[in-house]
Amino acid sequence: MWLRSSGSAQHPRPPPPPSLLRLLLLLSGLVQKGAAESPWGLPLVADGPASMAKVVMAELANLKLENKSWPRVCVSTGTHSLRYHYLDLSELDPSLPKFQAVGYVDDQPFIRYDSRVDKAEPQAPWIMPMNAKYWEKETKKQKKWAELHQVETWQMMGYHNHSSGMHSTHRMFGCEIQEDGHSNSFWQFGYDGQDHVSLDMETLSWVSANPVALLTKRRMETEHCYAEYNKAYLEGPCLASLRRYLELGGQRFTRREPPTVRVTKHSAQDGGTTLRCWALGFYPQDITLSWWLGEKKLNSKLEYVEARPSGDGTYQTWMAVWVPAGDETQYTCHVQHCSLNHTLTVSWEMPSHPRLTAVVISLILILLVIGGGVSLTKCLQARNKEPYEQPPG
Structure with missing residues (x-):
């Protein structure tokens, strides 16, 4: 979203935003086609109410996205998610x-844009077959997101009275499909x-996390279309894109x-014991x-x-319980997975x-050495008792 910089012109004003109506119509087209794409950045309208945008958003809401027939893919293997991180x-x-x-997709990176490289690039083998048009469009979108975030960073620095130094803004949003068919989404x-x-x-x-965030909350509330746009994307094209990516990934996401599973023991400060049940290397999540x-x-x-994520395409987790010292063997960890x-x-x-084991190993080694020494001594004694024979010559 475009956010106007506070104070005097320390930073240049953002360029005039592209037609909001055009972006919303693009979103409407994505909903109807069920295309697999990331969202366009929604610019903040600098002046006046976005009346035309509100009309389009109202029409978009009437599409009843939750009942839309998206491309189907088996999700019986658990919850699957699509999310984006911008920094x-x-x-x-x-x-x-x-x-x-x-x-x-499912915590595995599949696409990345880097301002130094200045183009969107594949991060997973299953996304590489996407045609050149897909990558060109994704690159164009991420360039726009970079412009939006730059203005947002300036805005946040102004809110926090930060005139210099290293600061950052980050945005996270995504959607997920659960095994029972229900879906969830988030925007932060x-x-x-x-x-x-x-x-x-x-x-x-809009929910503010601190007093300074109230400034952003009030600005966002000036136009209801911002919330409606994000909801429309997350409950429509985001889910359609996720299903499409799951189809492309195939066995990687249905495996x-x-x-x-193992249980470890740890001493607690109060004299008791903590048992920790580890589950490692499983998929799905x-x-x-x-x-x-x-x-x-x-x-x-x-x-x-x-x-x-474990970093290798699988997941890990643990659950710990406090138990009285000496009762550890009476507790059991139960694990359920598809x-x-x-x-x-x-x-x-x-x-x-460990000390007893070391003692036993040491005794065995000593016995082996002694036994070897005795055998060698007997062998030498037997050789010395044999009669000496003069070699022929």
Whole structure:
């Protein structure tokens, strides 16, 4: 979105935005075609109400996007997501691009734009067959996003009274399809690594994360079409694009890889013990971990992290529970995943004592050395007792 810079003209004013009506009509076309594309950046109208845009958005809302028949692809393997991350820096850095954008399907990057390279490039083999027109259009879009983020960065610096130094703005948005067919979406904007504003998709209202963000919230609320545009993209073309990308990726996104599960023991500060159940290397992302004491499922004294990418196309997570010292073997971790045909049950196993193991190994080595020495001595003694024979000659 275009945001006007505060104060005197420290930074140049943004160029006049392209026709908002034209961009919204483009979005309407994407909805009807079900094309696989990223969104156009929506410029902020500098003056006056965007009455024409409101009319188009009203028509777009009437398409009932949630009932639209999008290209079908099997999503029975769990939840799948499409999301984009944009990052802009206020100053040039030799080691970083001024602006970068990355698109992810199921947390795996598939497209990237770098302001130093100045073009959108494939990051996954399954997206490479897309034709030249696709890459040209994606490059054009990301260049526009770079312009938008530059103005937003200046705006945020003005809000925070930052006249210089390295600062950044970041935008994250995306959609997901769950195994039961339901869908979710999100939109977030931040400054210097901290949340700034987000869009509540249910109420179509902007949520400020701090007092300074109220300035952005009020500006965004001046035109309802901004929220409506984002919602329309995320609940329409975003889902259509995700389904298309899942089709292109094929087995990469429909495969099932079972988790490797183990339980580790850690000393707690209060004298008790923490048992941590690890699930590693699984796909897809959806997984359920739980701790049990006998036949009772535990709901307290638990700690866990959401499933996160492992960096190799799989996911990892863990869940920990506090237990009294000495009772560790009575607790079991239950793991459920679509790759498993039953609930996997794992408990902590007491390892062999390391000192005892070292002593046993040392004794074995000593016995081997002694035995070898005895054998060598007997061999030499036997050789010395043999009669000496003069070689013929």
